[in-house]
Amino acid sequence: xxxxxxxxxxxxxxNGRVGRIVLAAAAKHLTPVxxxxxxxxxxxxxxxxxxxxxxxxxxxxxxxxxxxxxxxxDYIITTKDYAPKLVDALKYELEKFYRKNPLESKDLSRIVNxxxxxxxxxxxxxxxxxxxxxxxxxxxxxxxxxAPTVLLDVPRDSLIMTDEIFGPLLPIITVDKVxxxxxxxxxxxxxxxxxxxxxxxxxx
Numbered sequence: 001x002x003x004x005x006x007x008x009x010x011x012x013x014x015n016g017r018v019g020r021i022v023l024a025a026a027a028k029h030l031t032p033v034x035x036x037x038x039x040x041x042x043x044x045x046x047x048x049x050x051x052x053x054x055x056x057x058x059x060x061x062x063x064x065x066x067x068x069x070x071x072x073x074d075y076i077i078t079t080k081d082y083a084p085k086l087v088d089a090l091k092y093e094l095e096k097f098y099r100k101n102p103l104e105s106k107d108l109s110r111i112v113n114x115x116x117x118x119x120x121x122x123x124x125x126x127x128x129x130x131x132x133x134x135x136x137x138x139x140x141x142x143x144x145x146x147a148p149t150v151l152l153d154v155p156r157d158s159l160i161m162t163d164e165i166f167g168p169l170l171p172i173i174t175v176d177k178v179x180x181x182x183x184x185x186x187x188x189x190x191x192x193x194x195x196x197x198x199x200x201x202x203x204x
Contacts, residue, residue, distance in 0.1 A: 038192040039074040039164055043181045045198035046082040053197040054089040057170075058097065060195070062148045066109040066168040068116075071193040074165050077181040080174040087152060087172070091135045094148050102147040103140050111144045111167065120146055120167040128158040129171070136168075156184075178203065 042057060061073045078086050098105040111117040121139065124130065129151055136149035146168050154160055154171040161171060175181055178198070185191065196203065 038070075038189055039161075040071055040191045040193040040195070041181070041185050042073045042076045042195040043178065043197065043203075044076055044078040044082070044086055045178045045196075045200060045203065046079060046085075047199045048197045050085065050089050051093075054086070054093045056197075057195075058090070058093055058148075061170055062094075062097075062108075062168055064109060066111065066146070066148075067170070068109070068112055068166055070166075072166075073170065073195060074191075075161065076170065076172045077175060077178075077184055078172060079178055080176060083152060083172060083174050087134050087150060090150050090170075094135065094150075098148065102136070103138055103143070103145050108145055108147070111146060114141075114144065116167070117141060117144050117146070120165070120169060123160045123163070123165065123167075123169060124149065126159050129154045129160050132171075156187075162188075 042060075044053060044057075057073055057076070060071075061067050065072070067073075076086070094102070098108060102108050111120060117139075121141075124133070124137065124139075124146075132151040132154045134150050134152045136147040138147040139145065149169045151160070151169065151171045153174055156173065160169060161173075173184060175184065178200075185194065198204065
């Protein structure tokens with residue numbers, strides 16, 4: 001479509017890799033391009049109402065599309081000390097919402113197609129992260145369903161952290177101090193959205 005030379009502008013919503021392909025094709029005809037996508041982080045401080053924060057994260061990540069939206073939370077950053085409490089809260093609220101067998105829940109969205117299901121499975125089965133799953137991980141290829149999945153302390157150079165996930169997988173990165181979260185975010189491509197749960201005025 002970009003090569004047809006009939007468009008005044010091309011808008012693309014997706015990851016950076018495909019965005020660069022679209023940009024290269026559009027550049028031949030000097031067609032302006034808008035690309036939207038990226039890894040949207042969630043910073044979780046320890047001085048918050050954890051129940052409210054957890055429910056909002058779940059709604060934003062899994063609510064109605066299993067993370068298949070460009071502004072869905074892509075990963076969480078929190079402190080090493082607070083991470084276990086956050087994981088427990090996520091487990092508790094996810095079980096309340098999806099029950100003990102999320103794959104059978106009528107509220108769990110399907111993955112858009114088999115190719116995307118295979119891509120998400122590859123992210124989960126990566127040797128660097130497969131042992132980091134602390135919640136979920138179940139999947140049903142026939143029904144194209146993947147349970148809400150939380151991973152803790154995945155390596156920052158793993159595929160799940162360098163690629164936009166666009167699915168129901170949510171890695172948690174830990175830092176010593178919550179202020180270090182901004183260094184983590186700034187070390188990668190600019191996100192499309194970012195979310196912050198804190199009561200510290202200095203962070204806001």
